[in-house]
Amino acid sequence: MKKDHAALRPPMGWNSWDCYGPAVNEEQLLGNAEYMAKYLKQYGWEYIVCDIQWSEPNAGKVASGREVPFYMPFAQLEMDEYGRQFPAPERFPSAAGGKGFAPIAEKIHDMGLKFGIHIMRGVPRQAVHQHLPVKGTGTTCDKIASSTSICWWNADMYGINADLEGAQAYYDSIFELYASWGVDFIKVDDICNTSAYPDNPYSAEKEIEMIRRAIDQCGREMVLSLSPGPAVIEKSWHLRQNANMWRLTDDFWDRWDLLLAMFERCEVWERQVSPGNWPDCDMLPLGSLRLYLNDWKDAAGLEFDTTWTNFTKEEQYTMMSLWSIFRSPLIMGGEMRNNDDFTLSLLTNAEILRMQRFGTNAHQVYRTEKACVWKSTDQEDGSVYAALFNLSDSAAQVTACFEELEIAGTYQVRDLWAKEDKGTETEKLSAWIAPHGAVVYRLKK
Structure with missing residues (x-):
C-alpha cells in the first residue's frame, strides 16, 4: 500500500x-x-x-x-x-x-x-x-x-x-x-x-x-x-x-x-x-x-x-x-x-480534538518569552481557532488582536476547554491565564 x-x-x-x-x-x-x-x-x-x-x-x-x-x-x-x-x-x-x-x-x-x-x-x-x-x-x-x-x-x-x-x-x-x-x-x-x-x-x-x-x-x-x-x-x-x-x-x-x-x-x-x-x-x-x-x-x-x-x-x-x-x-x-x-x-474534549482533526494552515502568530498565540482554520466550516498560551511563571493577560489573527468583522467566541460561549468580539481576544496555562477559542461569523 x-x-x-x-x-x-x-x-x-x-x-x-x-x-x-x-x-x-x-x-x-x-x-x-x-x-x-x-x-x-x-x-x-x-x-x-x-x-x-x-x-x-x-x-x-x-x-x-x-x-x-x-x-x-x-x-x-x-x-x-x-x-x-x-x-x-x-x-x-x-x-x-x-x-x-x-x-x-x-x-x-x-x-x-x-x-x-x-x-x-x-x-x-x-x-x-x-x-x-x-x-x-x-x-x-x-x-x-x-x-x-x-x-x-x-x-x-x-x-x-x-x-x-x-x-x-x-x-x-x-x-x-x-x-x-x-x-x-x-x-x-x-x-x-x-x-x-x-x-x-x-x-x-x-x-x-x-x-x-x-x-x-x-x-x-x-x-x-x-x-x-x-x-x-x-x-x-x-x-x-x-x-x-x-x-x-x-x-x-x-x-x-x-x-x-x-x-x-x-x-x-x-x-x-x-x-x-x-x-x-x-x-x-x-x-x-x-x-x-x-x-x-x-x-x-x-x-x-x-x-x-x-x-x-x-x-x-x-x-x-x-x-x-x-x-x-x-x-x-x-x-x-x-x-x-x-x-x-x-x-x-470533542471540540479540542476536532481542531486537531480538522484544523488547517496552523501557524504561530507570535511568541515572546512570556506569551504565545497560535491560529488555525477549520477546513470544514471555516471557523477560526486561536490558542493563547501564558509561558510565564505567574498569572498574566495574553492578547491577540484581530489584525494579528488576519481576521475582521464580528465573531461568536467559544472557549473550548471551558465549553462556554463568550459572546461576540470585533477587535481582539484577551484572557487572564494561570502560569504555564492556555485558553483555546473557536471563532465563528
Missing part, C-alpha cells in the same frame, strides 16, 4: 513506553485496548502500540549486579530461522507456537481498533552472529549487516547496508511477517536521528527508504513513525516522501522546560504539516506513568520519583492545546486504566 493512503489525519492512540518501558505484556496491551474501545474510540482514538523489546523474554528485569535496567546488553531475542523477531511467549502467551502478534492484533481489531509495534532499525546481532539466512535469498544476515552502524543506547541490532545483496530482502521479509500478523502501525527507532553519529544525524537515510519500499509492497496499509528526534529540518523533503510521522524531540517527559522548548520546535516545523505527513511532538505523558519504578527503585539515571504526571493541570491544558492546534499525532503515554476524571476529560 502506498504512503499517501495512510494517516490522512494525524494518528491518535496509545503507546506502552511511558508507563511500562520495555516490559509491557499481553494483559497490559489488551487491558488498555479495552479501555480505549470503551471510553475513547468514539472520539477518534484507535491505535494500540506495543513499544520496544517485545522479543526479549526478560526485558525490564534487573540483571544481577546491574544498576540500569532498561536494556540487557546482547540479550537473547525470540527469533525465527530467518532472523526475524517474534514476541516472547513468556510475556505474550498467545504468541506461542509461531503465532506471533496475530492473536493480539485480531483481538484489538475485533474491538474496532488498530494495532502497532515498535522495532529497531536493522538486523538483530544475534541473527548476524548465527549467520542466519535472509528469507528468499542465498545470503545470510551477517552479509547484510554494517557492524559500524550501531545504536548507542540499545545493543540489539546492527544497521543494514543498503548496497549489499539481500539488504532490501531482509526488510521485505520482516514487513511481510508484520502484514501477516495484521500490524497497522510501525514505530521504527534509532532512525530519525541516529544520535551515535552527531556529525551525521540522518545517517540511516537509506534504511528509511528500504523500509518505505518494504511497506509499499507488503500488501497492508501501515502508518510509518520514525524515532527518536530531533528530526533534521533540512531533510523534511525526505521525511515527507517516506514517513507519516517523525519525532521533533528525544523522549518527551512531564517537565515544563521540555514543554516550553516544544513551542520553538513547532514553529520550525509548522509548514511541514499536511495529510499523511505529521511532525510528531511525541507521546502525551499524562496520568499514570513510569510504573516500572515500582520494580526498579534503585535504578541509576532515572529523573523522576513519581508514577503520576508531574505536569500541573494548567501545563496539561497547554500540552494538549499545542499538540492539537499544531496537529501533532496524539499518542497517550499513561496507563489508561488508572486515568482519573481530569485525565479522561483531556482525552475526550
Whole structure:
C-alpha cells in the first residue's frame, strides 16, 4: 500500500513506553485496548502500540549486579530461522507456537481498533552472529549487516547496508511477517536521528527508504513513525516522501522546560504539516506513568520519583492545546486504566480534538518569552481557532488582536476547554491565564 493512503489525519492512540518501558505484556496491551474501545474510540482514538523489546523474554528485569535496567546488553531475542523477531511467549502467551502478534492484533481489531509495534532499525546481532539466512535469498544476515552502524543506547541490532545483496530482502521479509500478523502501525527507532553519529544525524537515510519500499509492497496499509528526534529540518523533503510521522524531540517527559522548548520546535516545523505527513511532538505523558519504578527503585539515571504526571493541570491544558492546534499525532503515554476524571476529560474534549482533526494552515502568530498565540482554520466550516498560551511563571493577560489573527468583522467566541460561549468580539481576544496555562477559542461569523 502506498504512503499517501495512510494517516490522512494525524494518528491518535496509545503507546506502552511511558508507563511500562520495555516490559509491557499481553494483559497490559489488551487491558488498555479495552479501555480505549470503551471510553475513547468514539472520539477518534484507535491505535494500540506495543513499544520496544517485545522479543526479549526478560526485558525490564534487573540483571544481577546491574544498576540500569532498561536494556540487557546482547540479550537473547525470540527469533525465527530467518532472523526475524517474534514476541516472547513468556510475556505474550498467545504468541506461542509461531503465532506471533496475530492473536493480539485480531483481538484489538475485533474491538474496532488498530494495532502497532515498535522495532529497531536493522538486523538483530544475534541473527548476524548465527549467520542466519535472509528469507528468499542465498545470503545470510551477517552479509547484510554494517557492524559500524550501531545504536548507542540499545545493543540489539546492527544497521543494514543498503548496497549489499539481500539488504532490501531482509526488510521485505520482516514487513511481510508484520502484514501477516495484521500490524497497522510501525514505530521504527534509532532512525530519525541516529544520535551515535552527531556529525551525521540522518545517517540511516537509506534504511528509511528500504523500509518505505518494504511497506509499499507488503500488501497492508501501515502508518510509518520514525524515532527518536530531533528530526533534521533540512531533510523534511525526505521525511515527507517516506514517513507519516517523525519525532521533533528525544523522549518527551512531564517537565515544563521540555514543554516550553516544544513551542520553538513547532514553529520550525509548522509548514511541514499536511495529510499523511505529521511532525510528531511525541507521546502525551499524562496520568499514570513510569510504573516500572515500582520494580526498579534503585535504578541509576532515572529523573523522576513519581508514577503520576508531574505536569500541573494548567501545563496539561497547554500540552494538549499545542499538540492539537499544531496537529501533532496524539499518542497517550499513561496507563489508561488508572486515568482519573481530569485525565479522561483531556482525552475526550470533542471540540479540542476536532481542531486537531480538522484544523488547517496552523501557524504561530507570535511568541515572546512570556506569551504565545497560535491560529488555525477549520477546513470544514471555516471557523477560526486561536490558542493563547501564558509561558510565564505567574498569572498574566495574553492578547491577540484581530489584525494579528488576519481576521475582521464580528465573531461568536467559544472557549473550548471551558465549553462556554463568550459572546461576540470585533477587535481582539484577551484572557487572564494561570502560569504555564492556555485558553483555546473557536471563532465563528
